[in-house]
Amino acid sequence: MRMRPCRAGSSRHSVRTGWQGCRELKRDQERGRDGADCMHASRLGLSLPLPLPVLLRPSAEAQSSSRCRCSRAGRFFRAMGAASSSSVRQERNWTTGRRAGDAAGQPAAGGGGVSRERCTSGHLFTGARGRRQGRPYKALSSLLASMGRAPCWEKSGLKKGPWTPEEDKKLVAYIKEHGQGNWRTLPKNAGLARCGKSCRLRWTNYLRPDIKRGRFSFEEEEAIIQLHILLGNKWSAIAARLPGRTDNEIKNYWNTHIRKRLLRMGIDPVTHTPRWPRLGLLDLTSLLKPAAVAAYYPTQVDLDTLRALEPLASYPDLLRLAPLLSGVAASSPQQHTQLLLPWLLQAQMTQAAATTMAQQVTPQAAEADQFLQAGTAACQQIPHLIHANPAAAQQQQLAQEPQQDHMADACHGAVQPSIIYDNQLDYVPALMQMASDESNLQQWSCTVSTSNNNNYNVYSGVSVSTPSSSPAAAGQINSASTTTTTYGRLNASSDVITADDDDAGLLSMHLYSDLLDVSDYM
DNA sequence: AAGTTTTGCAACCGCGGATCT
DNA sequence: AAGATCCGCGGTTGCAAAACT
Numbered sequence: 001m002r003m004r005p006c007r008a009g010s011s012r013h014s015v016r017t018g019w020q021g022c023r024e025l026k027r028d029q030e031r032g033r034d035g036a037d038c039m040h041a042s043r044l045g046l047s048l049p050l051p052l053p054v055l056l057r058p059s060a061e062a063q064s065s066s067r068c069r070c071s072r073a074g075r076f077f078r079a080m081g082a083a084s085s086s087s088v089r090q091e092r093n094w095t096t097g098r099r100a101g102d103a104a105g106q107p108a109a110g111g112g113g114v115s116r117e118r119c120t121s122g123h124l125f126t127g128a129r130g131r132r133q134g135r136p137y138k139a140l141s142s143l144l145a146s147m148g149r150a151p152c153w154e155k156s157g158l159k160k161g162p163w164t165p166e167e168d169k170k171l172v173a174y175i176k177e178h179g180q181g182n183w184r185t186l187p188k189n190a191g192l193a194r195c196g197k198s199c200r201l202r203w204t205n206y207l208r209p210d211i212k213r214g215r216f217s218f219e220e221e222e223a224i225i226q227l228h229i230l231l232g233n234k235w236s237a238i239a240a241r242l243p244g245r246t247d248n249e250i251k252n253y254w255n256t257h258i259r260k261r262l263l264r265m266g267i268d269p270v271t272h273t274p275r276w277p278r279l280g281l282l283d284l285t286s287l288l289k290p291a292a293v294a295a296y297y298p299t300q301v302d303l304d305t306l307r308a309l310e311p312l313a314s315y316p317d318l319l320r321l322a323p324l325l326s327g328v329a330a331s332s333p334q335q336h337t338q339l340l341l342p343w344l345l346q347a348q349m350t351q352a353a354a355t356t357m358a359q360q361v362t363p364q365a366a367e368a369d370q371f372l373q374a375g376t377a378a379c380q381q382i383p384h385l386i387h388a389n390p391a392a393a394q395q396q397q398l399a400q401e402p403q404q405d406h407m408a409d410a411c412h413g414a415v416q417p418s419i420i421y422d423n424q425l426d427y428v429p430a431l432m433q434m435a436s437d438e439s440n441l442q443q444w445s446c447t448v449s450t451s452n453n454n455n456y457n458v459y460s461g462v463s464v465s466t467p468s469s470s471p472a473a474a475g476q477i478n479s480a481s482t483t484t485t486t487y488g489r490l491n492a493s494s495d496v497i498t499a500d501d502d503d504a505g506l507l508s509m510h511l512y513s514d515l516l517d518v519s520d521y522m
Numbered sequence: 523a524a525g526t527t528t529t530g531c532a533a534c535c536g537c538g539g540a541t542c543t
Numbered sequence: 544a545a546g547a548t549c550c551g552c553g554g555t556t557g558c559a560a561a562a563c564t
Contacts, residue, residue: 184548
């Protein structure tokens, strides 16, 4: 079914007008681009049941995009809030390259934007290779025409859009016989009514015989994340290290799967560092109005996790160990436990928020007070959750180590949640002991491994090690033997975590400075 | 059942380095 | 030396299936 623009008067659309967070969208509305922006509105998540400004802060990268900020922000937002249900359901027929249900004989949907094939001498207009972004298409076209040379996209007979099987056959047959050669002359020689660029893209991204089709394996996914840490958005460089995968495929997979997952885990996919403050705001909302945002925390397991961790909210020492706990959480095999730290921080933030709200006269005051009391009561029960003997905890951890050799299996949910919860809590006293030992300046590491031989885990990017411990010991704690490239230092005597990476060291500061600063979102 | 929204991705855009003329 | 062209890259977006209401 083709997506239709939503009507301006629809109930969902009316939600959009109530949202104040996207000035770009509002501006475009005023310009009369309403119909075209309905899709943008949906991508902004404006039909979501919680049009709260605090939920809708466009990402920095979205703001930086001059072409379609709304679109990017919308996709970003969706990634923050909603699970990719269809990504699981949507299977692809990799033999034909079509998605299930595609019209018979037609290639998968594609298209791209408005027909604006680049004029190869485009830098004539703004000097050598100047940016022409945003230049009106018509002006460019007429200018080119007046210069006596039409851009290739205006040449008669040149086709754009999805490739047909016949075109594919022609292209493959030609390249098999003659090789790639000059892409500019290839389509003419091959009898294709396409520009060379289009042929090159089709061949490179789809028709090349060495392209591997099918879902990305767990190992590939891990490799992509590792390589992204090292290389950033250098998709071609990443693709060069993943045989059979194209840069375009990796890029798409990153944007549609991995990126979303990292965001849900509270990890910035650009910097690979925690993004706690924003997550905290989201979670705070979920606590105050749990029914309304149930969609964001879809499983009962997650809610149970939250309940289990609420009592930790009044233990600031635990929060100071956040980077360490993060590593511990990341070592657990199931995704929801990778959210341990956000939950923990959320509990802390929620309590702080409740305190703040209780001091104000707001509609939520009673609600906040109620939660505060509940949290306080729960905190009184915390001692039984924490082992008194760190050694015992470590022994238990060692006993459980074999489980942690199965990262791939675990990723598919093979481990019982109860085990995971126990693990997380068992780590706490050992970590506190480490922090309280004034004789040590413990090192913790943000882990980036480039070796495929390592059983690494990058989601939290943190592992734990002590000066006396072997790498294997660190692996026991974190379930992953790791190599270390970035170091921070935990200074227990001063009760402050300092880190070479500011993200870790400033964590607690961010927690409180950003927690209730809603103005930034308006 | 029909309309709307979400989602994945193939294909497009346009920049800029490399090479050619 | 300078302009034209080729090519590869990262970013963007329209299409259509699937999901949702």
